[in-house]
Amino acid sequence: MTSTPTQSAIAELAERLTAYAVLAHDPAVPDIAADYWSKSEDHYRAVDAALAELVADAPTAVTYAAVLRHPTRVAAQRELRASLTTLLGQRPDRVPGLTRTVGDADERIWIDYHLGTDYITEPAEPIEPAELVVGPAPRRVRPRADDALVHIVIPFRDRESGLRTRNLLACLRALADQSGGPAHRVTVVETDAEPRTREAVAGLVDDYVFARKDGLFNKAWAVNVGMVSAPRDIRYACVLDADILVDRHFVARNTARLRDGGHGTHLPFCWSLSLDEPSTLRALATRVGAGAAEVPESLLRGLLLREPPGGCVWLRTGLFHTIGGFDERFEGWGGEDDDVVARLSAAAPLVRFDDALLHLNHPRPDMTREDGEPFNAHLEPMNRTGADLYGDRERFSLDRA
Numbered sequence: 001m002t003s004t005p006t007q008s009a010i011a012e013l014a015e016r017l018t019a020y021a022v023l024a025h026d027p028a029v030p031d032i033a034a035d036y037w038s039k040s041e042d043h044y045r046a047v048d049a050a051l052a053e054l055v056a057d058a059p060t061a062v063t064y065a066a067v068l069r070h071p072t073r074v075a076a077q078r079e080l081r082a083s084l085t086t087l088l089g090q091r092p093d094r095v096p097g098l099t100r101t102v103g104d105a106d107e108r109i110w111i112d113y114h115l116g117t118d119y120i121t122e123p124a125e126p127i128e129p130a131e132l133v134v135g136p137a138p139r140r141v142r143p144r145a146d147d148a149l150v151h152i153v154i155p156f157r158d159r160e161s162g163l164r165t166r167n168l169l170a171c172l173r174a175l176a177d178q179s180g181g182p183a184h185r186v187t188v189v190e191t192d193a194e195p196r197t198r199e200a201v202a203g204l205v206d207d208y209v210f211a212r213k214d215g216l217f218n219k220a221w222a223v224n225v226g227m228v229s230a231p232r233d234i235r236y237a238c239v240l241d242a243d244i245l246v247d248r249h250f251v252a253r254n255t256a257r258l259r260d261g262g263h264g265t266h267l268p269f270c271w272s273l274s275l276d277e278p279s280t281l282r283a284l285a286t287r288v289g290a291g292a293a294e295v296p297e298s299l300l301r302g303l304l305l306r307e308p309p310g311g312c313v314w315l316r317t318g319l320f321h322t323i324g325g326f327d328e329r330f331e332g333w334g335g336e337d338d339d340v341v342a343r344l345s346a347a348a349p350l351v352r353f354d355d356a357l358l359h360l361n362h363p364r365p366d367m368t369r370e371d372g373e374p375f376n377a378h379l380e381p382m383n384r385t386g387a388d389l390y391g392d393r394e395r396f397s398l399d400r401a
Contacts, residue, residue, distance in 0.1 A: 019113040024048035026071040029238040036110035042103035112304040149182035155222030168242040172204035189226040212397035220326030220336040228391035247294035257288030264348025271358035280361040310337025320383035325390040
């Protein structure tokens with residue numbers, strides 16, 4: 001005898017079905033990570049087909065069609081979810097099969113969708129980079145970390161001094177607002193034709209390094225330059241992207257994991273939440289403006305990426321130098337994080353934790369070369385060793401900043 005599905009099970013299924021309608025039809029999904037999309041598309045289509053069949057002869061077909069026409073409109077998504085909850089309550093016989101279909105897809109997709117219960121669509125006030133420089137001081141200002149236990153390296157470039165610069169300053173202010181824990185040194189490495197953010201980050205970093213390089217951004221080289229700029233006796237390191245907004249206990253929590261664990265590297269997240277612009281503004285207002293310890297995910301909307309290799313990597317400093325750092329052959333977008341994480345995990349145990357990782361919105365970079373091929377598809381990974389030279393600040397220029 002089949003049991004009657006609970007109301008909570010029905011509501012959860014309606015929410016997941018709505019998410020798959022968005023995932024299957026929102027053009028932002030394939031744009032955010034083409035390789036993740038290719039591994040997930042068939043599963044999106046399978047659930048979406050089952051949803052289309054369910055609503056075909058029901059009033060819910062109208063709200064489903066509205067989401068397909070405007071997959072980014074949150075009001076349409078909420079209407080579809082409410083309508084599906086009603087329909088599934090009337091058709092409880094369909095719940096077990098659809099639950100299995102969704103569950104099977106959930107295990108295989110690499111991009112998911114998050115819509116917080118308290119997300120609102122009214123536009124928030126834009127935050128300019130200058131406001132993050134002259135705004136209220138962080139609640140806890142970190143003293144200069146001459147005796148640091150942790151070295152945080154942030155590679156950076158923003159030729160427009162726009163959203164990326166805004167995000168960097170927010171990232172730095174969140175790092176300055178940390179709970180009691182080990183002292184940490186923050187280094188920003190800007191690689192560009194000229195030092196555009198030196199003055200903006202003054203007072204928020206322990207070290208600003210300008211490494212002159214025109215042309216394609218080389219994250220791998222920037223990280224290596226930053227890592228070799230600090231004393232090697234700093235025990236732990238974190239390679240942090242400039243668009244990650246951390247909570248107040250970020251440094252203390254992750255340092256304790258390395259101190260108490262037997263692993264060499266960890267990524268403190270399983271899913272990375274790439275926020276839309278309204279969510280980004282609310283996250284900045286909450287964490288930086290209001291000084292909250294963290295940003296509730298109920299306020300946020302965005303796409304979740306499963307187990308990306310970069311964004312935030314914690315490791316023992318000696319291990320970084322043992323493997324020869326990042327592979328500096330990687331330029332442009334993609335590949336360098338996969339390579340270094342693979343080499344780190346081959347050298348010592350690597351683990352993941354399940355913290356929230358908030359990725360602030362910014363313009364998407366070019367994903368391919370002019371010929372349409374991925375930037376670094378020609379490179380053979382896993383062939384760098386500790387014998388290779390790395391982190392030469394003058395590699396691309398004989399001029400010093």
